[in-house]
Each structure stands twice: as structure tokens, then as C-alpha cells.
Amino acid sequence: TLKRVKAGTPYWERCDLGICPDDVTVSEGKVQVVVHGMGAIDSPATTAVLRSPAGEVVCTAGIPAIAAPNDLYPKTATIEFKVEGCVKGYTVEIDPDNKLCEINKQNNVVTIC
Numbered sequence: 001t002l003k004r005v006k007a008g009t010p011y012w013e014r015c016d017l018g019i020c021p022d023d024v025t026v027s028e029g030k031v032q033v034v035v036h037g038m039g040a041i042d043s044p045a046t047t048a049v050l051r052s053p054a055g056e057v058v059c060t061a062g063i064p065a066i067a068a069p070n071d072l073y074p075k076t077a078t079i080e081f082k083v084e085g086c087v088k089g090y091t092v093e094i095d096p097d098n099k100l101c102e103i104n105k106q107n108n109v110v111t112i113c
Contacts (some may be wrong), residue, residue, distance in 0.1 A: 009101050015039035017046070017066065017094050018107035026087055026112060030080050033092050033110075037066030037075040039103055049096045050081045053089040063094065087112050 016039030023034040031050060037043045043066045050059040059081040067075045081092075094108040102108075 011103050012040045014101050014103045015041050015043035015068070016103040016107075017043050017063065017100070018104070019092060019094060019110050020107065021110050021113065024092060024110055024112055029082060029084070031083055031087055031090075031092070031112070032078055032080050033061075035063050035066065035077050035079060035094060037068060037077075039068050042067050043100065046095045046100055047097070048079055048092060048094050050083070050087070051091045051093060057096075058090070059083065 015037070018036045018038050019033055023036070025032045033048065035048070043063075045065045046063050048061050048063055049057045050061075052058050061079040061081055063079055064077050066077050069075045090112045092110050092112070095102070095105075098105075
């Protein structure tokens with residue numbers, strides 16, 4: 001039996017940012033990530049972090065506000081982390097402080113292979 005404790009924000013009033021493995025490009029000295037705005041409303045500016053395999057934050061990058069795709073065309077922003085050495089096994093995480101009320105948080109973390 002479930003009992004609703006309080007009403008949440010309806011999905012049509014939520015933003016949603018997302019990344020997938022295909023959105024991450026690694027080249028010498030940098031990791032570039034294409035962040036997609038997929039929500040029902042514009043996504044406010046937030047942050048992303050690059051974590052080591054041990055879970056330590058190595059770099060932080062700002063994500064600008066991204067418009068909602070109300071016209072059915074993709075809305076994205078590209079962020080970049082400056083890195084040294086191999087980043088295999090590192091993870092990129094959007095909104096690590098969990099400040100955004102999103103439709104889906106399952107698409108906020110990607111592991112670099």
C-alpha cells in the first residue's frame with residue numbers, strides 16, 4: 001500500500017538535462033561533453049563534475065541555461081574539462097548537488113570507457 005506524503009512537481013513543469021556515452025569526447029588534455037536539454041521547461045544554469053574512479057571530484061564545469069526543446073529541435077550546450085593523463089573509468093555527472101527538479105535523473109551520469 002502506498003500513501004502520498006505530499007504532491008510533487010508535475011512532469012510538465014520540470015526541466016531535464018541528459019548525457020549519454022556518445023556525448024563524451026576525449027582528446028589530449030580535455031574531455032568535451034554535449035549536454036542535452038530535454039525537459040518541459042528551460043533548464044537553469046548548473047554544474048557538472050568529472051570524478052576519478054575513486055569518486056573524487058577532479059574538475060568542475062559550468063553548464064549554461066539550456067532552453068526546452070519546445071520547437072522539437074535539439075537544444076544543447078558543450079562543456080569542457082581540462083585534464084591530464086588517462087581518464088578511463090572516470091565519470092561525468094550533471095547537477096552533482098541535486099539542485100534541479102528533473103523529469104529523469106538516470107541520464108545524469110556517464111562513465112568514460
